[in-house]
Amino acid sequence: MNIHELIRELREPAQSKIVFLVADGLGGLPLEPGGKTELETASTPNLDAAVRDGVCGLSTPVLPGITPGSGPGHLALFGYDPLEYRIGRGILEALGINFAVGPKDVAIRGNFCTLDASGKITDRRAGRPSNEKNAAAVAKLRTIKVPGVELFVEPVREHRFVLVIRGDGLGDAVNDTDPQAVGVPPLAAEGTDAASKKTADAVNRFVSQAVEVLKDQGAVNGVTLRGFARFPKIDKFQDVYGLKAAAIAVYPMYKGLARLVGMDILDPGQTVATQIATLRKVWNDYDFFFLHYKYTDSTGEDGNFPAKVQMIEKLDAAVPDILALKPDVFIVTGDHSTPSKMKSHSWHPVPTLILADTCRTDDVKHFNESSCLRGGLGHFQAQHLMLMAMAHASRLGKYGA
Amino acid sequence: MNIHELIRELREPAQSKIVFLVADGLGGLPLEPGGKTELETASTPNLDAAVRDGVCGLSTPVLPGITPGSGPGHLALFGYDPLEYRIGRGILEALGINFAVGPKDVAIRGNFCTLDASGKITDRRAGRPSNEKNAAAVAKLRTIKVPGVELFVEPVREHRFVLVIRGDGLGDAVNDTDPQAVGVPPLAAEGTDAASKKTADAVNRFVSQAVEVLKDQGAVNGVTLRGFARFPKIDKFQDVYGLKAAAIAVYPMYKGLARLVGMDILDPGQTVATQIATLRKVWNDYDFFFLHYKYTDSTGEDGNFPAKVQMIEKLDAAVPDILALKPDVFIVTGDHSTPSKMKSHSWHPVPTLILADTCRTDDVKHFNESSCLRGGLGHFQAQHLMLMAMAHASRLGKYGA
Numbered sequence: 001m002n003i004h005e006l007i008r009e010l011r012e013p014a015q016s017k018i019v020f021l022v023a024d025g026l027g028g029l030p031l032e033p034g035g036k037t038e039l040e041t042a043s044t045p046n047l048d049a050a051v052r053d054g055v056c057g058l059s060t061p062v063l064p065g066i067t068p069g070s071g072p073g074h075l076a077l078f079g080y081d082p083l084e085y086r087i088g089r090g091i092l093e094a095l096g097i098n099f100a101v102g103p104k105d106v107a108i109r110g111n112f113c114t115l116d117a118s119g120k121i122t123d124r125r126a127g128r129p130s131n132e133k134n135a136a137a138v139a140k141l142r143t144i145k146v147p148g149v150e151l152f153v154e155p156v157r158e159h160r161f162v163l164v165i166r167g168d169g170l171g172d173a174v175n176d177t178d179p180q181a182v183g184v185p186p187l188a189a190e191g192t193d194a195a196s197k198k199t200a201d202a203v204n205r206f207v208s209q210a211v212e213v214l215k216d217q218g219a220v221n222g223v224t225l226r227g228f229a230r231f232p233k234i235d236k237f238q239d240v241y242g243l244k245a246a247a248i249a250v251y252p253m254y255k256g257l258a259r260l261v262g263m264d265i266l267d268p269g270q271t272v273a274t275q276i277a278t279l280r281k282v283w284n285d286y287d288f289f290f291l292h293y294k295y296t297d298s299t300g301e302d303g304n305f306p307a308k309v310q311m312i313e314k315l316d317a318a319v320p321d322i323l324a325l326k327p328d329v330f331i332v333t334g335d336h337s338t339p340s341k342m343k344s345h346s347w348h349p350v351p352t353l354i355l356a357d358t359c360r361t362d363d364v365k366h367f368n369e370s371s372c373l374r375g376g377l378g379h380f381q382a383q384h385l386m387l388m389a390m391a392h393a394s395r396l397g398k399y400g401a
Numbered sequence: 402m403n404i405h406e407l408i409r410e411l412r413e414p415a416q417s418k419i420v421f422l423v424a425d426g427l428g429g430l431p432l433e434p435g436g437k438t439e440l441e442t443a444s445t446p447n448l449d450a451a452v453r454d455g456v457c458g459l460s461t462p463v464l465p466g467i468t469p470g471s472g473p474g475h476l477a478l479f480g481y482d483p484l485e486y487r488i489g490r491g492i493l494e495a496l497g498i499n500f501a502v503g504p505k506d507v508a509i510r511g512n513f514c515t516l517d518a519s520g521k522i523t524d525r526r527a528g529r530p531s532n533e534k535n536a537a538a539v540a541k542l543r544t545i546k547v548p549g550v551e552l553f554v555e556p557v558r559e560h561r562f563v564l565v566i567r568g569d570g571l572g573d574a575v576n577d578t579d580p581q582a583v584g585v586p587p588l589a590a591e592g593t594d595a596a597s598k599k600t601a602d603a604v605n606r607f608v609s610q611a612v613e614v615l616k617d618q619g620a621v622n623g624v625t626l627r628g629f630a631r632f633p634k635i636d637k638f639q640d641v642y643g644l645k646a647a648a649i650a651v652y653p654m655y656k657g658l659a660r661l662v663g664m665d666i667l668d669p670g671q672t673v674a675t676q677i678a679t680l681r682k683v684w685n686d687y688d689f690f691f692l693h694y695k696y697t698d699s700t701g702e703d704g705n706f707p708a709k710v711q712m713i714e715k716l717d718a719a720v721p722d723i724l725a726l727k728p729d730v731f732i733v734t735g736d737h738s739t740p741s742k743m744k745s746h747s748w749h750p751v752p753t754l755i756l757a758d759t760c761r762t763d764d765v766k767h768f769n770e771s772s773c774l775r776g777g778l779g780h781f782q783a784q785h786l787m788l789m790a791m792a793h794a795s796r797l798g799k800y801g802a
Contacts (some may be wrong), residue, residue, distance in 0.1 A: 347789070
């Protein structure tokens with residue numbers, strides 16, 4: 001049975017509030033066998049206090065051994081099967097620059113390239129233009145019109161931009177036009193079905209006009225397109241859970257992922273303090289709060305173990321302000337692990353805490369990998385965390401009589 | 402989503418090497434409540450040292466409570482869903498005698514029986530003939546020809562043989578001809594679909610000729626057939642994982658199971674020492690090595706607790722020679738448990754170790770059931786072990802962006 005249908009069937013109204021504090025890339029590794037992880041090294045008195053009253057475990061975002069990107073990692077936390085709901089590359093690129101993609105959109109990753117007089121690619125990245133040059137070229141592309149569709153062109157950085165085509169009945173089964181080689185012209189777009197042929201036709205018209213309007217842009221005189229992706233069909237968070245949800249995230253990608261499932265996207269400023277202030281301000285307006293904390297991931301990606309430790313301690317310091325609001329359910333987890341040792345996302349399971357009045361407490365005393373391993377939640381699938389959140393929030397009735 | 406497709410999509414080339422040391426029937430039970438298992442009794446200094454740097458857990462081959470045969474147990478370890486891929490009895494019997502079954506084959510278990518003058522069975526096992534008598538009768542059966550198919554008859558032991566029918570479009574939905582009773586004649590074979598009718602027809606022609614050629618074989622004058630099974634449609638190991646794989650197994654059944662998924666079958670002699678010598682010899686030629694160790698199972702099946710302890714200690718002694726080759730990923734596990742107390746395979750989960758540079762170490766200090774229970778891998782499904790092996794071998798890229 002589909003879990004979302006089950007939730008729709010069982011869910012019950014309540015006044016309870018759920019806070020999901022998602023520390024991106026939370027889990028780590030010791031630098032040497034037998035050593036301590038970042039979480040085990042950090043001093044986290046507030047999380048440790050919460051852990052003593054709550055219940056802990058380790059969350060598997062997708063499957064054992066599978067390293068998730070941010071998309072699947074967050075979808076799983078929001079209770080969506082990350083193997084069923086796949087978010088295409090173009091959509092993720094658009095989400096990453098905070099473009100509000102919608103159900104009629106096909107989003108595409110664009111690269112500026114350099115073409116010679118015969119139309120062959122001489123530089124697939126157009127000499128990596130400055131962001132200013134990129135913006136100037138994007139301004140030219142924005143003058144292009146193609147009948148029957150709306151076009152949106154957005155700068156990313158250097159040679160990268162996003163193209164969004166909005167229209168009825170557009171498909172995304174279209175090949176990349178980037179030939180992944182120099183000395184050859186960009187490929188024509190071709191669609192493998194009627195809807196995708198429509199997209200391909202619009203794109204080919206866009207590309208031929210692009211060459212015209214970019215004539216005076218020096219090395220930035222061509223474009224290639226990759227990762228055609230339609231807005232995914234996805235159940236809305238509120239329809240599934242009956243929860244009015246607010247996303248309090250600083251970075252565009254995470255706002256975008258929350259927008260994808262229909263959460264309200266707030267503008268919480270740039271710091272944890274302003275995120276908490278935002279939480280406090282809208283506390284009475286929502287049932288569910290997705291707080292995203294980026295820095296446990298970025299320091300892990302940098303391979304900076306002491307910085308990740310510091311960012312964990314900074315996160316810990318924010319916990320009392322959240323708990324002061326008395327959420328009925330307070331969850332701390334991550335979308336995946338990002339061990340400093342690996343300088344990348346990894347497949348290792350993620351330490352997770354549920355604090356609620358209905359927790360069966362375990363004897364976990366510290367919020368870290370080795371302690372959570374022995375916690376009351378055991379190993380569980382991330383996509384089941386929302387079920388437990390709903391249950392602890394008194395929002396799920398009995399299944400069967 | 403199909404996991405094999407996911408692996409094909411995510412896998413990345415690497416030079417890393419993976420060793421799977423499969424100790425058949427590894428897990429055990431204490432003889433008395435509160436006592437020690439075979440692994441807990443054995444002195445395993447080498448495995449214990451590996452465990453301290455690695456990560457442990459308990460593997461469930463099929464489902465909790467489900468006791469696997471060797472087929473499902475190994476398929477799960479090779480990353481095949483043992484409930485999806487079912488290897489029929491006839492195929493397993495053929496694998497067990499090292500017959501190289503292929504995609505056009507239907508394999509069948511045969512029994513010699515004794516028929517009276519009216520064709521009724523008087524002994525379902527033909528008086529358990531000697532292996533010599535069996536071989537003589539098999540030689541007679543090999544003279545039988547049936548048009549349109551190739552026939553292969555192979556001795557097993559006593560009253561048992563294997564019949565393989567090779568041909569185009571043969572089905573295996575055919576009833577057993579053994580009536581499981583004396584005083585009645587063998588049943589005719591009947592197929593429930595066109596392809597299986599073709600098989601049944603060939604088999605009935607074989608059986609009627611068998612009675613003729615066995616006339617001078619005394620009590621061994623009839624045959625019954627059971628367990629009709631077609632060669633299974635199964636993804637090849639190398640196609641799924643991109644790993645060049647070698648099976649270093651002494652016993653035919655395990656060579657056969659490895660052949661089924663397309664591994665190269667080496668001839669490693671008869672001892673652990675010659676297996677290790679083979680491993681060393683082919684180390685540069687393969688990415689993945691399946692080392693099968695039988696004696697933890699056979700001593701368990703014998704109900705010989707001290708002998709199983711001894712065989713575990715012998716296995717432990719082989720570990721340093723394997724680790725001297727510096728595999729990137731070293732895994733020790735079993736295909737199922739075989740507690741001496743039960744003298745049979747059992748459903749109990751199997752102690753498992755992963756040793757690699759990217760392990761999140763737990764505080765497990767001994768390789769046994771009670772310690773692995775608290776290990777960092779928790780309880781996991783055996784069919785997910787290959788995912789973790791691939792991840793630790795740097796052979797799986799990120800899922801989603």
